Amino acid sequence: MKQVIVVGAGPAGLMAAISAAENGADVLLLEKMPSPGRKILITGKGRCNFTNRCELSDFPKHFPNNGAFLYSALRVFDNQDLIDFFSARGVASKVERGGRLFPVSDKALDIVEALTKAVRQAGVKIQTGHTVQSILTEDNRVIGVVCGTETLKADAVVLATGGLSYPGTGSTGDGYRLAKELGHSVTPLAPALIPLETIENWVKELQGLSLKNVEAIVRIDGRKVDSDFGEMMFTHFGISGPIILSLSQAVSKALKQTPAPEIVVDVNLKPALTPETLDKRLRRDFTAVVRKQFKNSLGDLLPAKMIPVIVRLSGIQPDKPVHQITREERLRLVDLLQNLRLGIRGTRPVAEAVVTAGGIEVKEIQPKTMESRLTKGLYFAGEIMDVDGHTGGFNLQAAFSTGFVAGRAAAKIDFKK
Numbered sequence: 001m002k003q004v005i006v007v008g009a010g011p012a013g014l015m016a017a018i019s020a021a022e023n024g025a026d027v028l029l030l031e032k033m034p035s036p037g038r039k040i041l042i043t044g045k046g047r048c049n050f051t052n053r054c055e056l057s058d059f060p061k062h063f064p065n066n067g068a069f070l071y072s073a074l075r076v077f078d079n080q081d082l083i084d085f086f087s088a089r090g091v092a093s094k095v096e097r098g099g100r101l102f103p104v105s106d107k108a109l110d111i112v113e114a115l116t117k118a119v120r121q122a123g124v125k126i127q128t129g130h131t132v133q134s135i136l137t138e139d140n141r142v143i144g145v146v147c148g149t150e151t152l153k154a155d156a157v158v159l160a161t162g163g164l165s166y167p168g169t170g171s172t173g174d175g176y177r178l179a180k181e182l183g184h185s186v187t188p189l190a191p192a193l194i195p196l197e198t199i200e201n202w203v204k205e206l207q208g209l210s211l212k213n214v215e216a217i218v219r220i221d222g223r224k225v226d227s228d229f230g231e232m233m234f235t236h237f238g239i240s241g242p243i244i245l246s247l248s249q250a251v252s253k254a255l256k257q258t259p260a261p262e263i264v265v266d267v268n269l270k271p272a273l274t275p276e277t278l279d280k281r282l283r284r285d286f287t288a289v290v291r292k293q294f295k296n297s298l299g300d301l302l303p304a305k306m307i308p309v310i311v312r313l314s315g316i317q318p319d320k321p322v323h324q325i326t327r328e329e330r331l332r333l334v335d336l337l338q339n340l341r342l343g344i345r346g347t348r349p350v351a352e353a354v355v356t357a358g359g360i361e362v363k364e365i366q367p368k369t370m371e372s373r374l375t376k377g378l379y380f381a382g383e384i385m386d387v388d389g390h391t392g393g394f395n396l397q398a399a400f401s402t403g404f405v406a407g408r409a410a411a412k413i414d415f416k417k
């Protein structure tokens, strides 16, 4: 019986442990936090968007970095396999906007409980509160790990310690050091799916305001590089919400350029209207409230919290009666409503990112088994690798698929090869 040690009980490690045990290995799962799956509990705002319904062939497109590397693992264990895995363990799922899958109960806890139950049923020994400090090798082959004062023997080790984001869940980047000590390269680590800090201070006045059905466009040195439609929100430091998180991948990339380019996000508050129809709409609204002052005339068009900001940015006198607003002023207002410009100063720190971009160089990992090309018996799974996906369940699917493949290969390790 092969001895397999899995380091980290996140989605990747839990799945790797189940898969290794179901393939006949004697498995020990070591987790440094007091309980497994801490990060899963906060995914999808506590509802856990665990995968996406999209076609398998489309999955790699949802990973801006190294999507093709994941293809073999996804083919072995795809979104339907994951849906079936949870369904067989009593967690029924439902599809929402954009093909996102959630447990019917809307409880991430159900996902964690299904995984921990499966771990136990598969005969995995799980030890929480155990931090792995180093991986031991002999003649370029894994022989065990050091955990506290103990040395634990293993034929194979699966490293599934996650990235650097939300360190309070246990993801503090230990695995990068452990892998580097064995000669692996770690590509530059940066936040991905991260809120953006703006130059404009007026965002503070809008803190907590969420806007639905808006379009946001990222422009780098004036050139449009990405756009998204949906929901965003204002925070005390800038902007966040689903469409901003997806656009942040383009922003993170641009921030690495030298000299620093000019990065802006233009928000179209009325994307369904052409400038002409929006102008018509404004004329109609103004005619209906002809005696009102400008500052009191936008109630049908904008959320109340936003009106003072838009009035100020428009440059139109707030007390001006609407019938005195000139055509030029109105057209300026149309442009403002459809191109609300926000200068981007940077992203929030990696600790606040949904995922970490960068990680173990995938060229040093065999895509079919997740085994290290440098050290026999060392396997990787999940976010520790240089792969990061869009929002929509892609990151968890990647963690589960690579965990499944790594665990199975670790259980079947052949020392003669």
Ligand SMILES: Cc1cc2nc3c(=O)[nH]c(=O)nc-3n(C[C@H](O)[C@H](O)[C@H](O)COP(=O)(O)OP(=O)(O)OC[C@H]3O[C@@H](n4cnc5c(N)ncnc54)[C@H](O)[C@@H]3O)c2cc1C
Pocket: 007, 008, 009, 010, 011, 012, 013, 030, 031, 032, 033, 036, 037, 038, 039, 040, 042, 043, 044, 045, 048, 049, 050, 051, 130, 131, 132, 133, 160, 161, 162, 163, 165, 166, 169, 170, 171, 172, 173, 174, 175, 353, 354, 355, 381, 382, 383, 384, 392, 393, 394, 395, 396, 397, 399
């Ligand atoms: C707020 C938030 C919301 C998210 N929502 C979604 C979503 O809805 N859908 C989606 O697809 N993705 C989502 N993600 C991303 C997703 O959660 C991660 O990509 C995924 O959890 C990565 O899995 P992992 O197993 O590789 O790592 P992790 O989940 O980070 O697990 C790593 C584990 O390793 C343990 N560990 C670390 N070092 C050691 C050590 N030295 N010894 C022992 N144990 C160790 C950690 O304690 C941790 O339990 C979200 C992330 C965040 C932060």
